[in-house]
Amino acid sequence: MNILRKLWNDLHLFMALPAILLFGLFFIYPLVQGIGISLTDSNGMTAPRFIGLHNFADFFHDARAKRDVYNTVFFAIGSAPLLNLFGFLYALILDRPFKGKGFVRAVVYLPAVISPLIMGYVWYFILQPDRGFLYHLLASLHLGTGGSDWLGNAHSALIVLVFINVWQFVGMTMIIYLAGLQSIPKELYEAGEIDGAGYLKSLWYITIPMVVQSIKINVVTNIIGSLSVFEVIIALTDGGPGYSTESLSIYILRMLYGSFTGYSTAVAMILFAMIIIPVFIFMRYINKKEFEM
Amino acid sequence: MKNPRTLGKYTLVTGMSLLSLIPFYILLYLALNKPSRTLFNGLSLLPDFNFSNFSEAWESSRMGLATLNSLIITIGGAFLIILVASSAGYAIARYSNIFHQSVFNLLLICMMIPAIIITVPLYTLMKSIGGINTHWAMILLMASNGIPFSVFLYTGFIKVLPREIEESAIIDGCTPFTAFWRVTFHFLRPVTAAVVILQGLAIWNNYGQAVFFLQGQDMRTIPLAVSMFFQQYGAQWNLMAAAAVIGLAPAVLAFLIFQKYFVKGITAGAVKG
Numbered sequence: 030m031n032i033l034r035k036l037w038n039d040l041h042l043f044m045a046l047p048a049i050l051l052f053g054l055f056f057i058y059p060l061v062q063g064i065g066i067s068l069t070d071s072n073g074m075t076a077p078r079f080i081g082l083h084n085f086a087d088f089f090h091d092a093r094a095k096r097d098v099y100n101t102v103f104f105a106i107g108s109a110p111l112l113n114l115f116g117f118l119y120a121l122i123l124d125r126p127f128k129g130k131g132f133v134r135a136v137v138y139l140p141a142v143i144s145p146l147i148m149g150y151v152w153y154f155i156l157q158p159d160r161g162f163l164y165h166l167l168a169s170l171h172l173g174t175g176g177s178d179w180l181g182n183a184h185s186a187l188i189v190l191v192f193i194n195v196w197q198f199v200g201m202t203m204i205i206y207l208a209g210l211q212s213i214p215k216e217l218y219e220a221g222e223i224d225g226a227g228y229l230k231s232l233w234y235i236t237i238p239m240v241v242q243s244i245k246i247n248v249v250t251n252i253i254g255s256l257s258v259f260e261v262i263i264a265l266t267d268g269g270p271g272y273s274t275e276s277l278s279i280y281i282l283r284m285l286y287g288s289f290t291g292y293s294t295a296v297a298m299i300l301f302a303m304i305i306i307p308v309f310i311f312m313r314y315i316n317k318k319e320f321e322m
Numbered sequence: 323m324k325n326p327r328t329l330g331k332y333t334l335v336t337g338m339s340l341l342s343l344i345p346f347y348i349l350l351y352l353a354l355n356k357p358s359r360t361l362f363n364g365l366s367l368l369p370d371f372n373f374s375n376f377s378e379a380w381e382s383s384r385m386g387l388a389t390l391n392s393l394i395i396t397i398g399g400a401f402l403i404i405l406v407a408s409s410a411g412y413a414i415a416r417y418s419n420i421f422h423q424s425v426f427n428l429l430l431i432c433m434m435i436p437a438i439i440i441t442v443p444l445y446t447l448m449k450s451i452g453g454i455n456t457h458w459a460m461i462l463l464m465a466s467n468g469i470p471f472s473v474f475l476y477t478g479f480i481k482v483l484p485r486e487i488e489e490s491a492i493i494d495g496c497t498p499f500t501a502f503w504r505v506t507f508h509f510l511r512p513v514t515a516a517v518v519i520l521q522g523l524a525i526w527n528n529y530g531q532a533v534f535f536l537q538g539q540d541m542r543t544i545p546l547a548v549s550m551f552f553q554q555y556g557a558q559w560n561l562m563a564a565a566a567v568i569g570l571a572p573a574v575l576a577f578l579i580f581q582k583y584f585v586k587g588i589t590a591g592a593v594k595g
Contacts, residue, residue, distance in 0.1 A: 059447055125331075256436075
């Protein structure tokens with residue numbers, strides 16, 4: 030009886046356990062197992078054999094994988110800075126008082142509420158060559174539509190994908206910056222004004238340092254989100270033409286369906302490294318900066 | 323609008339709003355047209371207001387069943403996340419020790435790992451526990467996906483919440499465990515709202531994992547049903563658009579209802595904490 034009572038009193042010490050168990054079973058355990066699978070020639074049918082780092086060596090000689098790394102990095106380098114730039118500008122504009130502020134904020138965030146897959150399909154309607162909305166718009170405005178096959182050409186398709194991603198998630202980035210802007214005490218700006226700081230100066234010396242926490246969250250989530258891009262590409266180009274817009278996430282899935290289980294898992298581990306390394310470099314850099322201020 | 327500055331500002335925010343809304347308009351436009359209509363031709367911007375696309379799309383792709391599946395998984399998953407993430411956040415924020423600190427750091431690192439990376443071993447696991455094509459396993463999986471960010475939000479929020487909130491309850495005879503559920507939990511409403519929206523939408527929209535673990539026709543969720551529609555009915559844009567509108571309407575509605583709390587919760591949990 031006493032033990033039960035004591036356990037009841039100390040129950041709070043175990044409150045993290047359910048979360049740990051659930052997360053351990055459905056995430057950590059598969060992750061650790063994945064490291065093992067990536068070192069085998071597993072194909073989901075015959076018994077897997079241990080082949081060391083063979084899969085990883087294969088990756089570096091895989092032309093399709095190289096193309097996919099290029100596409101993924103292109104997409105991320107396009108998306109992450111643009112998202113942060115426009116998200117911050119949007120936040121600055123919508124932080125000022127005006128009628129209908131709440132409505133505009135909700136509208137700008139709205140695209141992020143919908144699955145990138147469905148939004149991708151809508152953009153597909155818009156961008157169809159010769160009959161899409163944009164084609165008709167340009168034609169009726171006499172702006173020329175010669176190159177209307179925006180998704181049929183590898184280079185323009187990648188740029189279109191970046192644009193759609195920025196369009197969809199600019200509201201998400203904006204909300205985090207807005208939250209940061211709203212936690213800045215107004216007295217700082219008053220003090221800045223007395224010291225003769227103009228708008229740009231107070232932006233640089235007060236606003237940006239004060240939203241460091243928002244910058245951190247945004248940059249990290251944008252890096253993760255854009256390097257693991259998947260649905261928007263499936264909806265718009267399905268990786269094509271050829272493999273010219275395929276991302277690493279899609280490649281991992283295709284290899285999986287093709288029963289190259291071991292190789293697919295190895296590529297997944299490489300994608301993991303591609304995400305975690307820039308995030309760590311960024312975190313170190315920004316934490317140092319923060320310390321200096 | 324007294325001066326050019328205000329006029330400029332309103333033009334700017336109107337432009338921003340339109341840019342976000344145009345694809346929604348086009349989707350509705352498509353969904354409301356008669357199948358015979360040549361789309362966009364001559365740019366007449368009003369659709370035919372033909373509502374029969376919705377009923378036809380609803381029946382031919384069994385959207386009712388998909389909606390039910392999505393609802394069960396989303397509500398179950400979000401409920402489980404609130405339950406385990408809030409209590410974990412409480413333990414980590416209030417009882418700081420090496421164990422809790424390591425758990426928190428581990429979760430932070432795992433936030434950076436996209437779900438696709440663990441798909442293969444997860445498939446083996448799901449098979450061995452008999453979880454393929456079941457609601458319960460999908461609920462557990464969706465909840466585990468949402469744990470890192472939700473614990474992060476809850477921990478940040480509880481850290482800046484004064485301890486006195488539960489201390490008086492403890493003096494009155496509550497254990498710290500019951501004090502949390504009876505008192506502190508009610509103060510977590512803004513974060514809980516943010517968690518409900520963020521994770522609820524993530525579960526509602528989940529496609530990558532649903533494709534793998536819900537392959538049965540009767541287990542299809544909304545994103546699967548909509549994507550099936552796009553893959554099967556090549557030319558019927560009106561029906562496809564109607565299906566897409568049905569699929570996104572609940573998400574838009576839920577967001578519009580909760581969005582006020584959402585911003586508050588994000589501010590309190592992620593940015594201040």
